[in-house]
Amino acid sequence: MTTTQADVPPLHHGPAIAAPRRRRLHISRASLRAYAPAVVLLALCLLVTLANPSFIETRNLIRVANAAAVPLTLAMGTTFIILIGSIDLSAEGAVAVAAMVVVLLAKNDLNGMDLGWGAALLAVCAAGLMGLISGLVQTGLRIPSFMATLGTWFIGLGLATYMLGGSAVRLMDPRLRFLALGRFGGLPVAVWVALAAFAVAAVIQTQTRLGRHILALGGGEDLAEYSGISPARVRILAFTLAGLFYGVAGVLAATQLGQSNAVIGDGRLFAAITAVVVGGTALTGGEGGVFNTLIGVLIVTVLSNGMVLLGISPYVQQTVQGLMIIAAVALSLDRLRLKIVK
Amino acid sequence: MTALTARLGDLPFRDLAPPALLVGLVVLVEVFAPGFVTRDTLLMVLSDTAVLFLLATAETFVILLGGIDLSIQAVASLASVIVAQLLPVIGPAAYLVAILAGLLSGLASGAVHVRLRVPSFVATLATGGVVAGLARGRAITIEEGGRFYTSWLNGTLWGAPVVVILSVVVGLAGFVVLRYTRFGRFSVAVGAGEPAAWAAGVNVDRTKITAFAASGTLAALAGVVLAARLSSGSPNLANQLMLPAIAAVIVGGTAITGGLGNVGRTAVGALIIAIVRIGMTFVGVNIFAENVVFGAMLIAAVAVTIDRAKIAIIK
Amino acid sequence: MTTSDFDFSVRPSRRAILGGIVGGAAALSMPHIARAAGDKPVLVTSIRSLSNPYHAIWKDGAEAFAKSVGAQHVTLVSEGNSEKGIADIRAMLAKTGGKMVLNSDPNDTPDARPIVESCFKAGAYVCTQWNKPNDLHPWDFNPYYASHIEFDGVKSGSAITQALIKAMGSKGGIVAIGGQISNTAAIERKRGLEEVLKAHPDVQLLDFQVANWKATEAYDLTSSLLTRFGDKVGGIWAANDDMGTGALEALRAEGLAGKVPVVGIDGIKAAMDAVKAGEYAATVTSDPYWQGGMGLSIGYHAFMKSFDPTKESKDHREFYGRTTTITKDNVADYIKANVDSKPVYDWNDLWGRCEGQIRAS
Structure with missing residues (x-):
């Protein structure tokens, strides 16, 4: 977390107007503040464990990891987009398209296709292509990412509905089902895939030029442009990258459920953005990163797992979740760095 | 394409792009499905746009500041539940209670956003969740006795549906507030550049909270209209209306980053969305293609309407 | 015009x-x-x-x-x-x-x-x-x-509950996954569950949670419920098949598919296949x-x-x-008549499936 912020200090140029009034809210030292989301996560785990000790059992921790696999992969993509200061609403559409492609091209109960891993690869590529289109459309037509991706969301959803003919098609390929059902070192393979996605995202963010440019763009697009970065190019690459992550998430979701229908992505978009923000990444861009998102995804997953473990009535779960998320963000946001909260 | 749109952006008729697109779409639908442009059908389109427009106006206040309000559909649904529950008990005062509830939840969103400094996206998503939790329960029908109080909203006045007149009144009020009051000017200033607005002495916090309160109030009003139109209240009544409302604001040409836009643009945006959607039914677009066409139309519409000359960085 | x-x-x-x-x-x-x-x-x-x-x-x-x-x-x-x-x-x-x-x-x-x-x-x-x-x-x-x-949601809800209890050997714990809270069908199906449970004191309802009719939500919910109740989970009741099949896949990931019976409503193809495979006790279809x-x-x-x-x-x-309850006994015939081929109905027989006027409540 600290390394990502250390990369960009010169690019943060907002005057510190709001900060002085808020200072009394922060008792801890600035260096500790960066770890605030992790502290919130630990506190949450502690709280749930006290109420129901079976939370801490290995079996349950594995289940939490499994439940976090798809959201984590998805949120990796979302993180890069939010780091630029843009927003990507196409996640659910891209997940639906990827799940549709993998199911229709692998062994299924609708047609005679049987491409195996090739189907998974093509599914990821299809979602990546959607991301590329989102990027090209918004930079080419110069329209806000919000609208470009809202459009591609609908288009993706429509394509998935059309191709599946409205039905839920079952995935019968045992090699692909192995992603969800197989285990390696005690963990479901899906968790390893998600961890690999996380590792790739971390390398891209910290070790590549694209990663640095994404942060620079979010820190201040005009400044980034003066220093020779092409915002359009970075934007197109970032949206393509996000699409690829959505594609992996879509494949994982299809293998977990053993089927695909067009609504397989339902509800995942806002969950992913919430996780990113809870982790401490700023929606205005330039602050935070994939490490924050890992914590954010875990906070959100532990929260929903914990509510079931605590036996909280479904009638109040939504309210509790809303309040907890406000609390988590309020506690973990590094407001000294975020001069402007939008 | 970029060069062309950039050149168009310099021309003075740029402000006319959204209304021109609207007229163009109406003509397009009429060409493909003759019989669309009749008084009755157009009035029907207008009254079916009313709720979307009210929600989009609510959203305009917040987007103008550079924020976003994701709680509007939960607030509208809550308002419908309150109306349905209280109308048989306290009569038309139920409307006031419902709208007051909207005002309160707007204030709550604003307070969480400003005081706790939680980004509006998450603050309103969370308050929306809390509000939706409050409205839990099954759909409540407004029975015969209560419908006595809602029938006027579904009727017509001087030949125009009451909901359309109501939308026009709210639209005009919103337009005047945002253009001619101090609050309106402050809103634009905050949206255009928060640090500069602060430096110039604008009370940013108060402006923001006011905007969220206005948004909550209008969302509740939309919920009241929905309750009257559907003769009931339900925690899911306004489902799936939030994104179209935000889309309406942006299609109208208001910048999602804030600082540029007004309610007039939102009205045109809401009508464009409504015409595209109802037009697809009229023209008979294949049901499987509907989402694809809608998505493509959204992109095309915003590409035409957005005013690139006035938005420095498009995020 | x-x-x-x-x-x-x-x-x-x-x-x-x-x-x-x-x-x-x-x-x-x-x-x-x-x-x-x-x-x-x-x-x-x-x-x-x-x-x-x-x-x-x-x-x-x-x-x-x-x-x-x-x-x-x-x-x-x-x-x-x-x-x-x-x-x-x-x-x-x-x-x-x-x-x-x-x-x-x-x-x-x-x-x-x-x-x-x-x-x-x-x-x-x-x-x-x-x-x-x-x-x-x-x-x-x-x-x-x-x-x-x-x-009749009460009737469908109780029909699958009975099938589930039978599959569990009339004892053990059930976790129930309901539909959207405000939905009438969800409320009625839950009532059917509760009515049957009253007659079976050896069967406990461990918890009632909701997954909003969605397979994905039911998948995550089921794995959390497994942690909370562990081996006490003897059967899973779902208010529709989307959630039921989602729960089934969560069981499969834990190696429990076929060991913990699942029931649902709607008669979607995945559920019927699961009935055939012995992983699903029953589903009800309204056709x-x-x-x-x-x-x-x-x-x-x-x-x-x-x-x-x-x-x-x-x-x-x-x-x-009229609804049809699909269990292991009739699933093969039902699939043959309704899934493998399109059913042929006499569309002029308007009232052939009337089963009485709807209750007032």
Whole structure:
């Protein structure tokens, strides 16, 4: 977390107007503040464990990891987009398209296709292509990412509905089902895939030029442009990258459920953005990163797992979740760095 | 394409792009499905746009500041539940209670956003969740006795549906507030550049909270209209209306980053969305293609309407 | 081509038709044979979306009926948006000038009233299914509101509960996954569960949670519930098959598929396959293929005056349709007749599946 912020200090140029009034809210030292989301996560785990000790059992921790696999992969993509200061609403559409492609091209109960891993690869590529289109459309037509991706969301959803003919098609390929059902070192393979996605995202963010440019763009697009970065190019690459992550998430979701229908992505978009923000990444861009998102995804997953473990009535779960998320963000946001909260 | 749109952006008729697109779409639908442009059908389109427009106006206040309000559909649904529950008990005062509830939840969103400094996206998503939790329960029908109080909203006045007149009144009020009051000017200033607005002495916090309160109030009003139109209240009544409302604001040409836009643009945006959607039914677009066409139309519409000359960085 | 213009041009011709075939028996025995296609109404199906198998089959049934009478058929989807669903129906009414027959599965209970009122005003025949407010009755909108069909949720909920308890050997713990809290069907199915449980003291309801009808939510929920209750989970009750199959996949990931029986409602293909594989104890189907065709057929026959809705008894105007419980015993036959081939129904048998008038509550 600290390394990502250390990369960009010169690019943060907002005057510190709001900060002085808020200072009394922060008792801890600035260096500790960066770890605030992790502290919130630990506190949450502690709280749930006290109420129901079976939370801490290995079996349950594995289940939490499994439940976090798809959201984590998805949120990796979302993180890069939010780091630029843009927003990507196409996640659910891209997940639906990827799940549709993998199911229709692998062994299924609708047609005679049987491409195996090739189907998974093509599914990821299809979602990546959607991301590329989102990027090209918004930079080419110069329209806000919000609208470009809202459009591609609908288009993706429509394509998935059309191709599946409205039905839920079952995935019968045992090699692909192995992603969800197989285990390696005690963990479901899906968790390893998600961890690999996380590792790739971390390398891209910290070790590549694209990663640095994404942060620079979010820190201040005009400044980034003066220093020779092409915002359009970075934007197109970032949206393509996000699409690829959505594609992996879509494949994982299809293998977990053993089927695909067009609504397989339902509800995942806002969950992913919430996780990113809870982790401490700023929606205005330039602050935070994939490490924050890992914590954010875990906070959100532990929260929903914990509510079931605590036996909280479904009638109040939504309210509790809303309040907890406000609390988590309020506690973990590094407001000294975020001069402007939008 | 970029060069062309950039050149168009310099021309003075740029402000006319959204209304021109609207007229163009109406003509397009009429060409493909003759019989669309009749008084009755157009009035029907207008009254079916009313709720979307009210929600989009609510959203305009917040987007103008550079924020976003994701709680509007939960607030509208809550308002419908309150109306349905209280109308048989306290009569038309139920409307006031419902709208007051909207005002309160707007204030709550604003307070969480400003005081706790939680980004509006998450603050309103969370308050929306809390509000939706409050409205839990099954759909409540407004029975015969209560419908006595809602029938006027579904009727017509001087030949125009009451909901359309109501939308026009709210639209005009919103337009005047945002253009001619101090609050309106402050809103634009905050949206255009928060640090500069602060430096110039604008009370940013108060402006923001006011905007969220206005948004909550209008969302509740939309919920009241929905309750009257559907003769009931339900925690899911306004489902799936939030994104179209935000889309309406942006299609109208208001910048999602804030600082540029007004309610007039939102009205045109809401009508464009409504015409595209109802037009697809009229023209008979294949049901499987509907989402694809809608998505493509959204992109095309915003590409035409957005005013690139006035938005420095498009995020 | 306003609504009222069209009414004037159409109504006399319909009256003429009526004159031609007076008498209910004659009308039923020789319906609409030598009539030009232009006299036929546009058949309109209004459903939630095409992205779920239930409504996709519904649409197949609707198209099969439309083909059988040679009428034009249009499908509208609300995508879960009540306003869109109603606006689309109004647009179709305006487009056809009211010369249409609507079979609607309203997105939410409240939607039924504006839908019915709009059809009534335009002079279009309408049949609703599943959702309507309790104080909205077909006989208050004579003759246009032909019928309302529901399926007894209490009965379906208890049927699967009984099958589940049987599969569990009449003892152990059940975790239940409900649908959207505010939904009438979800509430009724839960009531069916509770009623059966009262008669089985050896079976405990460990917890009731909701997954909003979604497979993905049920998947995550099930794994959390497994942690909380561990080996105490003897069976999983789901209010629909999407959630049931989601729960089943979560069990599979833990190596528990086939060991912990699951039940659901809707009779989607994945659930029937699971019944066949012995992983699913039972599912109940309301036969969406029949719903899609018959809802239109009732409205169509009312439109063509082959029967007079106003003369039908209340248990034909507002009735529970027949459901089929699918277990290991009948699953192979059911799949053969309904999935591997398209079922062939007599669409003129309007009331063959009536199982009594809908309860007042």
